[in-house]
Amino acid sequence: MARLKVNGRVHEVDAPEDSWLLYVLRNDLGLNGPKYGCGMDQCGACTVTIGGSAVRSCVTKLSEVGDKEVVTVEGLGTLDKPSKLQQAFIDEQAAQCGYCVPGMIMKAKALLDFDPKPTEAKVRSALNENLCRCGAHNRIVRAVLRASREA
Amino acid sequence: MNAPTHLSRRGLLKAGGFIALGFSLAGPEVFAQQAGNPALLGDLRQFPRISSWLRINADKSVTLLVGKVELGQGILTAVVQLCADELDVDIRRISVLSGDTALVPNEGTTAGSFSMPNCGTAVRQVSAEARALLVGLAAQKLGVDAGVLRVADGAVIAPDGRSTSYWDLVTGKELEVEATGKAPMKVAGERRYIGRDVPRLDIPAKVVGAPIYVQDHRPAGMVHGRVVRPPSARARLASLDTAAVEAMPGVIKVVRDGSFIGVVAKREEQALAAASKLSQAAKWDVKGGGPTSETIYDWLQTAPAKDIPIKDQKRTDAKPVAASLERVYRRPYQMHGSIGPSAAVATFAADGGSVAIQTHSQSVFETSEAIRKMLGLAEGKVRCQHMQGSGCYGHNGADDVAADAALLARAVPGTPVRVQWSRRDEHRYEPYGSAMVMKAKADLDADGNVLDWTFDLWSSSHGVRPSGNPGNLLAAHYLEKPFAQPTPVNGGGPNYAADRNAIALYEFPGHKVTTHFVAEMPVRSSSTRGLGAYANIFAIESFIDELAAMAKADPVEYRLRFLKDARARDVVTKAAERFGWATWQRKEGHGRGFAFARYKNLAAYTAIAMEVRVDRSTGEIRVLRAVAANDSGEIVSPDGVANQIEGGLIQSLSWTLKEGVRFDAEGAVSSGDWESYPILTFEEVPAIEVVHVNRPGAPFLGTGEASQGPAGAALANAVADACGARLRDLPFTPARVMAGLKA
Ligand code: FES
């Protein structure tokens, strides 16, 4: 049994210590925000924040999390009450398929917490290793800048 | 159930995919209908019964049933807009059920930018038909003439204030009649939603992590399956000892059927660990001697091919030829490369006689039939239910993984089995966009104008979708009793396949186009966004620029010499204007490029102007900005069109700058991840402006694949303009630029 703090709640998880955090979040805790994209630290679809920093959950072991809090998009807001950042993605229609988007949002969240007024170049550089295949890049950048403006 | 926000939330979750409905249907009633009334539009002609498309529900909601599916292109939002306007109901009342083979009209595959022309048109008309029918019923009920009634959000109101509503009028089988084709559709001024931006229904769920993708579908009791694929597609299993894998924690089953091998385990990590062990245990016989990613172009031009003349217009004048030019262009195999690898969940009935599959297939009907035949099940015993997947740009791994899941689920009847491909398998085993060679030749008059234009292309298949045939499913090739890959054929006109957009829209005195279709597939290839259009347009629009340069003409002006179609001229002119073509000032290292095409020569018109900077010391290309002018006929959702054009443009830049699948003589693919097959990133994406040319009242023209071709060609032309290097081999890596600079 491992203790894991996720989105404000402490969970007891019955998973091997060396499980990848991604599968624990998805399969043991039933979360959908973190996605499997590559499992190799190459795409960012699985990005969550741990203790406020953006981390790729596909290459993070459950045992590495310790007592820091894990946050996924589910922890930012809900359908009825999306967070400012999530609302900015809706307002900018910043998705095509949207599969990459939860990872983008968590990466952007970590950026904005650290640097609330980033330049466009900074946003692009922060997101540069998060891949999007649909070509929603410019919309995603606009959404992050909008969230920064409206915060 | 009357709070609108509640309805809209329900709507968006339904729009996300299949939903288990509270009512049951004896069978797909949609199959037995009188098709063919010429007054009916799009797919309504085939499925004329109103109830096949629309339900007016007692809870004051409306359900729209469509066979086309959401691929991230926003189609479900667009059809809801059409329905809301023509039916006169608030958009939030409508939910969509799409792509369930047991419930919706069989609209075939969602591909080729046909969704708006076939499905959108049908939804618009059927909604207008339903409105007319309901107003007629209201007129009888209220004892007034139908002409005096008005409809507001489903309420039908008489001039004296008396009213009834759709929900009162529909109590039973009222909609089980055929559409007549006579109901009037709204004109521009009467619409609330068409032509306006309506926020896409599926985006809120996606940003908060609601379970909207098939990858998120985790029914109770579900277990995890993984398939172990051979080192190369032609390899077959030589030996396998499964004992060690069977003893691993959580392993429920090791499945082996011929050379098809996989595992089913309780936890996902356990399935992954078992699959990796199984992969180490498997010994394969590989088969070499095939072409490689380097030799493929020669191979294509020498392999047995079917030569198909698709245009042969002889020049009738006797003008002398002053000069000629011939050029060859090449495109490697390129990937779909969805960010989320393909996934499916399959559940066999406990008696083993039927299976239900949740899938992101574009072709739920044909795929369910192919899987049924592969499994040897009775007719109607495979039900596919569409749920959204990660971005879909053509025939990717969706159908194959559905077959994988079905084969693994067969080993554990009664238990849902989820399979998701690994990144490596997605990269190595999805069907690619085919490699192609294009040869263009022109004879010119003394002013550099084209007299004779000759275009030849060599390609293998762009279409091996399941089509009800198990031989088109990857797993079926490896079974103990294998199904052979059917010999592919090239799709003919008017849409074409390998030769899509191979006929230039320019009017030349002599014009000859020949397709050399190679049926053999050294690596599997199938529909990838735009099919042959991307490579053909790349070649045509590069070549026309080379001719303009020879004629010392401005590339835009030169194109307009041969472009007679008024709508084509319009987008060309608009893109040039908005880009500032006429006033553009050259900066050191910068260049500008232009390209145009009408997708399939019958869908959207798109012209693109682009500015780049080329670093002569490193060969690096930076795309700085792009302007796309687009005419998709009447626009239902301007932002939806912009999103498609931008997305296609960026994807095409990625193909053009970076992408080519590498493989050896055994067919083993070494482009197995994002490091060996990189794609465009945020810092490399240029600013993009989309200029809409709206044509109210004109038919909807498909847009999803329109910008792909012109984007690649505009880039090639801009690079040539910037540094003089004319690149004819895709992709434009720094090494190719450096070689081009030396040439
Ligand atoms: S899934 Fe973790 S980086 Fe791709």
Ligand code: FES
């Ligand atoms: S929106 Fe599809 S991958 Fe980014």
